[in-house]
Structure formats: C-alpha cells, structure tokens
Amino acid sequence: MTRGWRGALTLSAAFYAGFAAGVAMATWPLVLGLATLWPPHHDARVFTWVMASQGRRLLTDPLALFHGNAFYPNGESLAYTEVLLPPTLLGLPGFLWGNPVLTYNLLVLALWPLNGVAMAWVAYALTGSRSAGWLAGAVFCLSPYFTEYYLEFQMLLAAALPIALFAWVRWLETQESRWLLLALGALLVQGLTTWYYAIILGLALAALAGGFLCLRWHGWQWRRVLPALALGGLATGAILLPFALPYLAIHREFGFERGLTETAEHYADLATFVEPGRRSLFYHYVLTGHVAETSAFAGFTVLALAIGSLVWAGRDHRPGGRAAWLGRALLVILGLTIVAFGWAVALHPGGGRPGSLRVAVLLDVIVVLAFALLALRGWAMRGAPRALTRGDWTRLLLAFTVVFAILALGPVVHFGRRPLGPGPYVAFYDVLLPLRAIRVTARFAVIYVAGVALLAALGLAAVEERLRARPGWRRLAVAAVFVAVAAEYAVAPAAYLHETVAPRPVDALLRADPEDVAVLEWPLNVRMADADAMVRSLWHRKLLVNGLSGFMPPDVRDLSTLLSTPGSPFPLPEAQAALRRIYPLRYLVVRLGDDNLPPIGRPSWLALRQIQPPLLRFRGTFGSEDLYEIVPLPEQAVTLERRVSYDVLRRHSRLELALRPRATGPDLEQWTTVSLDGRPVERLPLDHGTRATLSLGRASSLAVPNVITLEYGYRRPLAALDDVRYRIGTTGVTAPGDIRVLSAGQPDVASGAHEEAGSVQLNGVELAPRSRGYNMVALDTEGRVVAAAAFDTFFRLEAPGQLASWIAALPAGVIVAGAVRDEASGRLTEEAVAALRALGVTGDLRGRFREAHGFVGVKGAAPGTAFEALGPAPVELRVGRVELVTGRPETRLGFELTEFALR
Numbered sequence: 032m033t034r035g036w037r038g039a040l041t042l043s044a045a046f047y048a049g050f051a052a053g054v055a056m057a058t059w060p061l062v063l064g065l066a067t068l069w070p071p072h073h074d075a076r077v078f079t080w081v082m083a084s085q086g087r088r089l090l091t092d093p094l095a096l097f098h099g100n101a102f103y104p105n106g107e108s109l110a111y112t113e114v115l116l117p118p119t120l121l122g123l124p125g126f127l128w129g130n131p132v133l134t135y136n137l138l139v140l141a142l143w144p145l146n147g148v149a150m151a152w153v154a155y156a157l158t159g160s161r162s163a164g165w166l167a168g169a170v171f172c173l174s175p176y177f178t179e180y181y182l183e184f185q186m187l188l189a190a191a192l193p194i195a196l197f198a199w200v201r202w203l204e205t206q207e208s209r210w211l212l213l214a215l216g217a218l219l220v221q222g223l224t225t226w227y228y229a230i231i232l233g234l235a236l237a238a239l240a241g242g243f244l245c246l247r248w249h250g251w252q253w254r255r256v257l258p259a260l261a262l263g264g265l266a267t268g269a270i271l272l273p274f275a276l277p278y279l280a281i282h283r284e285f286g287f288e289r290g291l292t293e294t295a296e297h298y299a300d301l302a303t304f305v306e307p308g309r310r311s312l313f314y315h316y317v318l319t320g321h322v323a324e325t326s327a328f329a330g331f332t333v334l335a336l337a338i339g340s341l342v343w344a345g346r347d348h349r350p351g352g353r354a355a356w357l358g359r360a361l362l363v364i365l366g367l368t369i370v371a372f373g374w375a376v377a378l379h380p381g382g383g384r385p386g387s388l389r390v391a392v393l394l395d396v397i398v399v400l401a402f403a404l405l406a407l408r409g410w411a412m413r414g415a416p417r418a419l420t421r422g423d424w425t426r427l428l429l430a431f432t433v434v435f436a437i438l439a440l441g442p443v444v445h446f447g448r449r450p451l452g453p454g455p456y457v458a459f460y461d462v463l464l465p466l467r468a469i470r471v472t473a474r475f476a477v478i479y480v481a482g483v484a485l486l487a488a489l490g491l492a493a494v495e496e497r498l499r500a501r502p503g504w505r506r507l508a509v510a511a512v513f514v515a516v517a518a519e520y521a522v523a524p525a526a527y528l529h530e531t532v533a534p535r536p537v538d539a540l541l542r543a544d545p546e547d548v549a550v551l552e553w554p555l556n557v558r559m560a561d562a563d564a565m566v567r568s569l570w571h572r573k574l575l576v577n578g579l580s581g582f583m584p585p586d587v588r589d590l591s592t593l594l595s596t597p598g599s600p601f602p603l604p605e606a607q608a609a610l611r612r613i614y615p616l617r618y619l620v621v622r623l624g625d626d627n628l629p630p631i632g633r634p635s636w637l638a639l640r641q642i643q644p645p646l647l648r649f650r651g652t653f654g655s656e657d658l659y660e661i662v663p664l665p666e667q668a669v670t671l672e673r674r675v676s677y678d679v680l681r682r683h684s685r686l687e688l689a690l691r692p693r694a695t696g697p698d699l700e701q702w703t704t705v706s707l708d709g710r711p712v713e714r715l716p717l718d719h720g721t722r723a724t725l726s727l728g729r730a731s732s733l734a735v736p737n738v739i740t741l742e743y744g745y746r747r748p749l750a751a752l753d754d755v756r757y758r759i760g761t762t763g764v765t766a767p768g769d770i771r772v773l774s775a776g777q778p779d780v781a782s783g784a785h786e787e788a789g790s791v792q793l794n795g796v797e798l799a800p801r802s803r804g805y806n807m808v809a810l811d812t813e814g815r816v817v818a819a820a821a822f823d824t825f826f827r828l829e830a831p832g833q834l835a836s837w838i839a840a841l842p843a844g845v846i847v848a849g850a851v852r853d854e855a856s857g858r859l860t861e862e863a864v865a866a867l868r869a870l871g872v873t874g875d876l877r878g879r880f881r882e883a884h885g886f887v888g889v890k891g892a893a894p895g896t897a898f899e900a901l902g903p904a905p906v907e908l909r910v911g912r913v914e915l916v917t918g919r920p921e922t923r924l925g926f927e928l929t930e931f932a933l934r
Contacts, residue, residue, distance in 0.1 A: 042155075042161070043148060043152070046147065046148045046151045046152070046164070046165075046168060047144055047145075047148050049147075049165070049168075050143075050144035050146075050147030050148060050151075050168060050169075050172045050173070051140065051141075051144040053144070053147070053169070053172060053173045054139075054140055054143045054144050054172070054173070055140065056522075057173060057177075057178045057181065057522055057525070058139070058140065058181055058525050059524050059525065060524055060525075060527070061136060061139075061140070061525065061527065062140070064527070064529070065132075065133050065136045065137065065140075066130050066132060066133040066136075066532070067132065067529050067530060067531075067532075068132075068136065068527040068528070068529065068530070069132055069135070069136075069527060069528050069530045070181065070182045070525070070526070070527060070528070071182075071526050071527065071528050072182040072183075073558045073559050073561075073562035073579055074182060074183055074184065074185075074562075075135060075182065075184065076559075076562035076563060076565060076566045077112060077562050077565060077579055077580065078112065078113075078115065078135070078184045078185060079126075079131050079132070079134075079135045079566060079569075080099075080101065080562075080565040080566055080568070080569065081099070081109060081112050081113070081115055081119075082115055082118060082119040082122055082126055082134075082135075082138075083126035083127070083131055083569050084099040084100065084101075084109060084569070085099075085109055085114075085115065085116070085119045086119050086120075086122070086123045086126045086127050087127065088109070089119070089120075089123070090127070095678055095681065096109070097109040097110045097277040098676070098677065098678035100568055100572070100573065100574050100575050101564075101565050101568060101575045101577060101578035102575075102576075102577075102578035102580075102584060102587065103549050103574040103575055103576050103613070103676055104549075104574075104576075104613055104614070104674045104675055104676045104679070104736040104737075105578075105584045105586070105587075105676065105734060105735065105736055106676045106677040106678055106732070106733050106734050106735075106736075107277040107280055107281060107677075107733050107734045108578060109277070110277035110278050110280075110281055110734075111281070111578070111580035111581070111582045112185075112580045112581065113185040113224070113225045113226060113227065114222075114223055114224065114225075114226065114274050115185065115188075115224060115225070116223040116224065116274070117188075117220065117223060117224050118138050118142060118184075118188065118224070121138060121141075121142075122134045122135075122137070122138050125137070130532050131532065131566065131569065132530050132532050135184070138184070139181075139184060139187065142187065142188055142190075143172065143177070143187045143188075144172060145190035146168075146171050146172045146177065146187070146189050146190050147168035147169060147171060147172030147173070148168065148190070149168075149171075149190040149191070149192075149193045149194050150167045150168045150170070150171035150172070150193040150481065150484055150485075151164040151165060151167060151168030152164065152194075153167070153193040153194065153196070153197040153485070154166070154167030154168070154484065154485055154488035156197065157197070157421075157424065157485060157488065157489070158421075158488050158489060158491075158492035159492070160488070160491065160492045160495055162491060162492075162495060162509045162512075163488035163489070163491045163492045163495075164488065165513070166333075166336075166484075166487055166488055166491050166512065166513070166516065167484040167485055167487065167488040168484075169513075169516055169520065170329055170330075170333055170480060170483065170484035170487060170516075171189070171193060171480060171481060171484045173520045174328070174329050174330065174333070174480060174484075174520060175307055175308040175310070175311065175325070175326035175327075175328045175329075175520070175522075176325050176326060176327055176328075176329075176476060176477065176480045177189075177325075178308070178310055178520070178522050179308045179309065179310060179324075179325040179326050180324075180325050181525055183324075183325075185224075185225045185227070186225070186227075186228075186325070186474065186477075188224045188225055188228070189221075189228055189477055191217040191218070191220045191221040191224070191228075191232070192217075192221065192228060192232055192235075192477065192478070192481055193481055193484075193485075194213065194214075194217040195213075195214050195215075195217035195218050195221065195232055195236065196232075196235060196236070196239065196481060198210045198211075198213035198214035198217065199211075199214040199236050199239055199240070200239060200243060200419070200424075200427070202214055203239075203240065203243045203247070204243075204247075204417050204418050204419060205417070205418075206251075206252050206255060206256050208259050208263075211259055211260065211263050212263065214236070215263045215264070215266075215267045218232055218233065218236070218267060219267050219270055219271065222267075222271045222274070222275075223271070223274060226278065226468070227468075227469070227471075227474055228474075228477065230465040230466075230468060230469065231435075231469075231474065231475055231477065231478060232478075233465065234438075234463065234465065235431070235435065235478045238431055238434050238435070239427070239431055241402070242402065242405055242427045242430055242431055243419075243427065244409075245402055245405035245406040245408075245409050246405050246406075246408055246409040246412075246419065246423055246426070246427060247409055247417050247419075248409050248410065248413065249413055249414075249417075250417045277733070277734075278468075280733040280734045281582070281734045283734075284732055284733065284734040284735045285582075285584065285734060285735060287582055288467040288468065289466075289467055289468060289469055289470045290467075291442045291457065291460060293470050294441040294442055294469075294470060294471070294472050297323060297324050297441075297470060297471035297472065297473050298323060298439075298440060298441030298442075298443070298445060298472050298473060299323045299327055299436075299439035299440055299441070299472065299473040299475075299476055300318075300319045300323060300440075300445045300446060300447065300448065301376065301440065301444065301445065301446040301447075302318035302319045302446060302447055303319070303323050303326060303327045303328070303439075303473070303476075304327045304328060304329075304436065304476075304479075305318070305328055305331075306318050306319060306326055306328055307326060307328045307519070308325070308326030308328060310522040310523050310525070311519075311521070311522060311523075312521040312522055312523050313518055313519070313521060314519070318447060319445075319446075319447050319448050320448065323473040324471055324473050324474070325473060325474075325476070327436070327439060327473070327476035327479055327480065329480060329483045329484070329487070330515075330516055330519035330520065331519065332512060332515040332516050332519060333483060333484070333487040333516060333519075334483070334487075335490075336486070336487040336488075336490030336491050336494075336512070337483050337486035337487045337490055338490070339490035339493060339494070340425045340428075340429075340486045340487070340489035340490040340493065341425060341429075342490075342493045343420070343421040343422040343424070343425045343489055343493060344422040344423075344425050344426055345422070346421075346422060347420050347422035347423070348412070348415075350411035350412065354407060354410065354411040355411075357407060358404065358407050358408075358411075361400055361403055361404050361407065362404070364400060365397065365400040365401070365404070368393055368396050368397055368400065369397065371393055372390065372393040372394065372397065375389050375390050375393060375451075376390060376446050376451060389452065390444050390451040390452050390454075391444060391451075391452050391453050391454050391455060391457075394437055394444070394454060394455055395455055397433065398430075398433065398434060398437065398455065401429070401430040401433055401434075402430060404426070404430075405426055405427065405430055408423070408426060421489060421492075424485075424489065425486065425489055428482050428485050428486050428489075429482075429486065431478075431482055432478070432479050432482030432483060432486065435475050435476070435478035435479045435482065436475075436476070436479045437454065437455055437456070438455075438456055438459065438472065438475040439472055439473055439474075439475035439476040439479060440454050440456065440472070441454065441456050441472035441473075442454060442456045442457045442460065442472075456472065470581060491509070491512060494508055494509075494512075495508075495509065534567075534570040534571070535567065535570075535653070535654055535656065536653040536654045536656075537571075537620055537653040537654065537656045537658055538567055538570045538571040539571075540650075540653060540658065541571035541573055541618060541620075542570065542571040542572060542573075544573070544617070544618075546615070546617075547573075547574065547615070547679070547682075547683075548573055548574065548615045548616070548617035548618065549573060549574035549575065549576060549613060549614075549615055549616040549617060549618075550568070550571065550573045550574065550575055550576070550616075550617070550618045550619075550620060551575075551576040551577065551610070551613075551616060551618070551619050551620070552564040552567070552575070552576075552577050552619075552620045552621075552622060553594060553619065553620065553621045553622060553628070553636070554591075554595075554622065554625065554627050554628050554629065555576065555577055555587065555590060555591040555594060556583070556587055556588055556590075556591035557591075557627040558579055559627060560577070560622065560625055560627045560628075561577040561578060561579040562579045564577040564620075565577065565578065565579065573618070574615075574676075574679075576590070576613065576616065584735075586674075586736070589609070590606075590609050590610075593605050593606035593609050594606050595629065595632060597631070597632070597635060600642075600644055601635045601638070601639070601644075602644070607644060607646045610646060610661055610663070611646065611661075611663040611666060612672050612673060612674050613673075613674055614673040614674065614675050614679075614739075614931070614933070615679075615933070616661050616663075617660060617661055618658060618659070618660060618661065619647065619658070619659040619660075619661055620656050620657070620658055620659075621636050621639075621656065621657040621658075621659070622655065622656055623636065623637075623655055623656065623657055624654070624655025624656070625655075636657065639657075639659070640652075640657065643659075645662070646661060646662060646663065647659040647660070647661060647662070648660040648661075648662055663931075664928060664929060664930065664931060665927050665928060665929045666927070666928045667693060667925060667926070667927045667928075668741070668743070668925055668926065668928070669742075669743045669795055669923075669924070669925040669926075670740065670741070670742045670743065671740070671741045671742075671926075671928060672738050672739065672740050672741075673738070673739045673931065674736035674737070674738055674739075675730075675736065675737050675738075675739060675933065676736060676737070677730045677732060677733050677734075677737060679933065680727065680730040680737055680933070681730065683933035683934055684726060684727050684728065684729075684933070685724060685725070685726055685727070685933065685934045686705070686712075686723075686724070686725045686726075686727050686739065686931075686932075686933055686934075687722075687723075687724050687725075687930065687931075687932045687933075687934055688705075688722070688723060688725075688741075688928065688930055688931045688932070689720070689721070689722040689723075689928075689929045689930035690703055690715065690717060690720065690721050690722075690741075690926045690927065690928055690929070691717075691719070691720035691721070691926065691927050691929065692717045692718065692719070692720075692924075692925075692926055692927075693923060693924060693925045693926060693927055694923075694924055695718065695719070697748070697751075698747060698748060698750075698751035699718070699745050699747070699751075699924070700718065700745060700746050700747075700748060701716070701717040701718055701743070701744070701745045701924070701926075702714050702715060702716050702717050702743075702744050702745070703715045703717050703721075703741050703742065703743055703744070703926050704740075704741070704742045704744060705725060705739070705740070705741055706739075706740045706742070707727050707728065707730070707731070707737060707738070707739055707740075708730070708731045708732060708737055708738055709738075709740075710728075710731070712725055712726075712727055712728070713725050717743070717926055722930070727739070727933075741926070741928065743795065743924065743925050743926050744794065744795070744796065745794055745795070745924060746768060746794055746814070747767075747768050747769070747794075747911070752765055752766070752767070752768075752911075753765075754911075754912075756910070756911055756912060757910060757911045758910075759846065759887050759888070759889060759897070759898055759910060760871060760887070760888070760892075760896050760897045760898040760899070761895075761896045762871055762888065762889040762892040762896045762897065764812070764844070764846060764889045764892075765812075766846065766887070766910045766911055767793070767810060767811075767812055767813055767814035767846070768793050768794040768814050768911060769792075769793070769794050769795070769909075769910065769911035769912055769913045770791070770792070770793055770848055770887055770908075770909070770910040770911060770913070771790070771791075771792040771795075771907070771908070771909055771910075771913045772790065772791055772792075772848050772849070772850045772885040772886070772887060772906075772907070772908040772909075773787050773788060773789075773790040773850060773885065773905070773906070773907050773908075774788055774789065774850040774851045774852070774883040774884055774885035774901075774905065774906045774907075775787075775788035775851075775852070775853075775883050775905040775906070776788075776851055776853065776854060776855070776880075776881040776882045776883040776884070776903070777881040777882065777883075777903055778853075778881075788801075788850070788851070788852040788853065788883075788905070789801040789802065789803075789806040789821075789850050789851065789852025789853075790806075790850055791806060791807075791808040791848045791849070791850055793808075793810065793814055794814070795924065798810075798816055798819055799819060799821070799848075799850060800819060800820065800821040801821070801852060802821035802823065802852065803821075803823050803825055803826070803852055803853045803854065803855075804821055804822050804823040804824045804825055804826075804827075804830060804851065804852065804853075804854070804855045805821065805822045805824055805834060805849055805850075805851055805855050805884075806820075806821045806849065806850050806851070806852060807819065807820055807821070807822070807834070807837065807838075807847060807848070807849045808847070808848050808849075809841050809845045809846070809847050809890075810845065810846045810847075810848070811845060811846070812844070812846070817841065817842075817845055818837070818841065820837055822834040822837070822863075823858075824855045824856070824857065824858050824859045824863060825853070825854040825855055825856065825857040825858060826857060826858065827858060828858055830858055830863075831858055831859055831860040831862055831863035832860075832862060832863075834863045834866060834867075835862045835863050835865070835866035838866040838867070838869055838870065838890070839866065839869075841890045842890065843890050843891040844889065844890060844891060845889070845890045846887065846888075846889055847870045847887075847888050847889070847890060848885075848886070848887045848888075849867075849870075849872075849884070849885065849886050849888075850884075850885045850906075851876070851882075851883055851884045851885070853881070854880065854881045855876055855884065856876040856877055856878065856879055856880055856881075856882070857880075859875075859876055859877050864877065867886075868894045869890060869891065870886070870888030870889065870890055870892060870897055871886075871888040871889055871892030871893060871894060871895065871896040871897030871899075872886050872888050872894065872897045872899055873894050873895050873897075873899065874886065874899055874901040876901065879901075879903075881903075882901060882902055882903050883900075883901060883902060883903070883904065883905055883906040884899075884900075884901040884906065885899070885900055885901070885906040885907070885908050886898060886899035886900075886908070887899075887908060887910055898910060
C-alpha cells in the first residue's frame, strides 16, 4: 500500500511538473516578471479585485461575504462575477499583505496545471496507459481552448471537471457511494470556483447519466441508488446554497438573466473546432475570422486518435439477429445524416432563406441517432456486466462529446460566420433553466475538449496495444504523437503589460479619510478604467461607484451618460442630481492621464478647476488625477432620494437629518415623510425647522440600491380655501387644495410636456396612473382619493364603456380631474363622451387625433361648468395657488435639507 501511494505521488508530481512546464511556456514571458506583468485585459484586474475583496470579507465580515465595495450603491457586487473561493483561500496572504499582481500570477501558474494532472489521472485510470494519461492531460491543459484563455483566470480552473465526469460514470457502474461522493465533491469544488463551469458540469453529468442508462438498462439497485443520490444532492445543494443566494438575489431584484440574443458574439462557429486560434506558432490559417472568445481546436493529431478510438467499439461482442440488422441500419442512417449535414453546410446560402431549419433538424437527428445506438447496444447486451467496456466508453464519450459541441454552437448555427439557422440550443434554452445564466456558449466546448481528450487517450491506448509485440515501434509511435501534439499546441509568446503596484498619490489621500465614504472615478463605464479603479480601491479601501463585470447594473450606464453629456453648466444639473442621490459619495477622481478619457470631455473637466458648481469643491491635482470633494448639502427639493447599499444600511441604520421649510405662513400645514424603499418610516412636521434621529429598520433589497426618500407634503387650512382661485369652474364647488392637471397628446419633445402628461396632482402629490388615454382621479371635498383609473380609449375597445361605468359609479358631488396622455381619440364613443358631460365637461376628442384634453369637474354638474381645456398644444390647468409649487424657484414650496447622515 505504501509503495502504491509513493508511486501515485511520484506520478502525480511528474504530471504536475510536466504540465507546469507547459503552462510556463504557454504564458511566456510571464515567469520573467511575475510581480509586474499582467495580461492586457480587464478580467485580470477584475478577478484580482474579487479575490482580494473576498479575502477581506472572510476575515472581517464573512456573513456578508458578497458585499464588495465596487458598483456602489448596488449590493452583492462580488456575485456579479465568479465566486473563486478556493483560489481566494490559497492566495489570501498575498492579496491581503503582499503584491496582488504577483499573487494573481502565482495562482495562474499554480492552478492551471491541475487541469492536466486531473485529466491525466482519469485517462490513466481508464486506459492503464501512462502515455495516454500524458496525452489527455496535455489536451485538457495546453490545447488552444486553454492557451487562448490565458487572459481569463476563471476559465483556467477546470480541474474538477474530469474528476466529476469519471467518478460519476464509475458510480453509475458500481453504485458505490464513494464514487458518488467523489463526483459530487468535485461538482461542489467547481461550484465554489466558477459557476459557469458548475452549470455546464451539471448538464454534463445529466447527459452522461442519460447515455449510461441507454447502455445499461439492468442491474439497478434503486433502493440504494436513489436515497444516496438524494442525500448527496441535498448535502451538495445545502453547501452551495449560501453561495448561490446572492446570485439568486441579483436575478430576483434586477430581473437579470441571459437571453438568446446575448450569445450573438460568443458562440462557437462550426469552424471553431478546426481553427487553431490566434496564438498558434505554426498554424496561420483563418477559416472564419470569428473570435468565439477561445478556440475549440484539439489538434489534428488528437482528432485522428479520437476517431481511432472507435477500434475499441469494433472489438466488443457484436449482437446478432434483429439487433445487428437494426444497428447497421441506424449506422447507415447516421452516416447519411452526417453527409447530408456536411452537404447542407457547404451549400447553405446563410441569411434567413427558406430551408434554413434544415441544418438544425439534421443536428437533432444526429443526436437522436447517437443515443438510439446507445440504447440499442444496451438492449442487445442486457445480460452483460454493468462495467463499461472500452468500446462502450468510446460510444458514450462520442455521443456525449457531440452533444456539447452542438451546445457550444449556441442558438444559431454558423459556419464561416454565415448563419445556417437555429440550432438545438434554442429548444434546450426553453427547458433547461440554468442556460439562462449562460452568455458565452463557446464555453460548452470545455466538455467537448474533455471528451476528445479521453477519446484520444483511448485511441493512443489502442495504438500501444496494437504495437505491444514491437516495443521499439510502439515507443516511436508514441514519441511521434507527442512531437506532433507539441507542434500543434506551440504558441507565440503571450502579450503582457507592465503594471506598477504602488498606490497613487490620490489613493493615500482617500485612505486618510477616516469615514466610510464612496468614490467615483471618471471615466466611468469604460472597461479598463473601471477595472483599474477596482484594483486601486484595494489600497484606498473606500466604496467605489465604478465596477466591471459581465453584468452591469443600469444605473452605472445611466450615470456615465449623464456625466459625459456636454453642456453648460458642466456637469449638467441632471448629472449633479444623480451624484447627490448616491450616499455617502464624497469624492470624484478625474483621471486626466487615462487614455480612455474622451478627448471631447477633457476641456470641460479642466475648466472645472476654476469654475466649480456648488456640488463640487476642487481639492487639487495629485499626479495625473484631479480630486473633487462632493458637497451635496444644502439641497432644496419637494422629493429627494438617497440611494444606499444593503451593506451600508446594515451597519448604519440610524438616520440623522435636519430640515427647514422653504416657505412658511398661516395658510400652510407642512410635513416631510421619510420612507425606505416605499415603506414609511416617519412623518416629520415642517412648519419650522426640524431635526430628527430615526431608526430606518431593515433594508429590503440586497442587490439593487435601497432608496431613502424624503417627500414634502402640505395641506391648506379650511380658511385658506376661501379664495376665488380655489373655485372649480362655475360648478360652485371649492377645491380641497391646489390641483394641477397636465395633458399632452401630440408628442412635444421640445417643451418636455410629454414626460409629465397624464398628470393629476393635489398639493404637489401625483395621484394619476399616467397611462395612455384618459387618466381620471376622483376626490372628496376633503381631498381624499375616492378612485383613480386610466382608460386606454386609443386602443382598447372596452375602454370607453369602462370609463362610462366608472363615472356612473361615482357619488354626486365628487370632484373629478382628468388628463389625456399620448392619445385618447381612437376608440372614443358617444357613451364615453356623454359620461364626461356628467362631470360638467363639454370637450369631445373624437376626430382629434393626439390632441390634449384636461379638466377639473364635479359629478352631477351641468355641462360647460367644469374647468376645462383641449387642443393640439399641451394643456395645463391650475386650481388654487399651484404656482407656489411649480412656479419660480424662489417662490416654490418644499424643504431644504441641511444635514443627512447615517450612523
């Protein structure tokens, strides 16, 4: 036993040393500058930030592990990428106390060779040949799929895949729990490393199980198998669940999932499987010009050996009788289908012409026939042992590999970038929910590469067995294989950038601020700039608005657009308002030396040093960065928001604020309502200045920003309503407060009225649904809302009748305000117009396409007595002293916020 373990360790060390040397050559000249070289790609920086941030959270706040400091005020930001827990733990000392560039590179060089070691052991266990093990390991470590991915750290971490695949089949064969434990353990490790590969691996295990069931129908100990599988699956799920919940929260709160259209760039072309990639040293041909993110080319030598593995199937016992005839027939049909597929691909014109489904149908037929042949083999060998023969392994791997090659093609099959029609992926997408997390379908090729690696190992083992009696020729053949593979896998030196790891001068100043504040670096929503800002945040340790991942929250893009829009003053008021909404955003860093800074915007940023808006205070130039302090207070508003992440609210749930009214007087009763995510927290009186400390309670959103809203409200005392301005037309009824109605039919972009159209406000509070058609609000004489509804009399046939019924149901004396948004004439009927007359209205929009109509009437009033206007121009009606809310800034009502702090 000891000798066996020593031999295994020696062989493992040999495997690791060999593949580590191969990785060093594939990444050359990285080993010459481990502390200063980084790939010219943003993902290296992003994943460095992920692992370093996760390491810090593990030590300081492990229960909130995924709340990274980037993408602020969005939460769970570490779940916008891969979890990467095992490499985080391995690199923890270096990320926290050392050089992050050096730590990242050491992890690449240390973990990448494990792919080869794992595959080599699996192939060795399958074939008994060390040469076959070396070959399979080389395919799964040094083939173009991985060497092209030297930029993508997370895609190099695939060592658990071959272990899980092999252990899963062994469990299906033996039904022994140790193999199930190993398979699920490998799946668990992969899930804690890269969700992408974990999802793909889960689908691969399901496909293997289906293929194995076809081959071995008999001998199942279901009472043993199903409980073990259920228990193992529950245990694996229970361990993964805490790490999956943040991703589920992002899906739930953002509605984020990958659609079929998002795979338009990152699919595998049919030619991708024979195209060597961009780094090949000896192959320089290009078939497609399409960059599928990586190459699925395993090498012509490996493909030839994989085809040669079919010799094992030929050596298996061949059934006779009807099974033999049926098998031959299926093989003939399969061969003809493959020929027809090749013919269709060669002659297909592309585009969307008739017959474009033919290629997809042929692929479906190929998959069905492959599994039908497995099932026929299983039916013919009903009494055979459960253990798979090498021929059965070949059959299973071949069918399995074809399935994942097809999945890698994505929703639309392409050849030479010519679309050939929708592929089987479309049908799988509707059934397999995990596919909604996949954007890069080319990554399914990792299973294809694994399958081809094992098939090639079986093929080489067959060559060795054939030449067993001639050892010299055997050694020569094996050497020739490895020389050929080495030539096909040889790559040109990789591209790297020299990176300095020292903090910038501005980072030291930011870190010196003792408070937990946020920083925004400009430019924003630019890949390399955002990724670099994420790494810089590891030094200054502040919250960061910037962020980069495969998923981008919409507010990041919106803020970038606002800040990059030229105008006077710069930044535009809308941009300044967006900055104010982010709490506690204190610093704006303008990277004037960044190549990604748009040249058109540079003069505007330089001018800000001298002409500063009230929001920004210039703190100085530090190196190539300008630093501004954001001073959001005081701020005057009617409604005001502050957006805060879940993690900040979790640690700072006490709100301290100070407010004062913009106007006072005996005709006003004023207040401000504080709410969190729409949930009222406190109503503060505002007749005079007020200061309050409030407990906000628990935040409701983990991923999207939590919104603290301060909303101004007021009412008029009864005595103040004794004013002619509060009379509603000639109805004799007095309004319960200030009513404003805004209607706009024809789009009027220049005035901006279309954005507010369909509005009915009482004392500055919006009450209407603001949908297309008539928006109606009914109020009692004290200002309480009796009913509110919208009726799409432009499109819906039933809307006019519903409007008439709604008005008929109102009690007499109710005040009704109405405003048209967009269009309301299309389906308008006499019944609806007559119902409006019951409110004192006389306007009739029939035949007046996209005209405006607004009114304030009373149920039961005589026609013509309502306050009303209509016509092609936008309509605004005011009852009461609305100008105090909507007039000149110096006369508006509202509040001024002078203090706002979460403690």
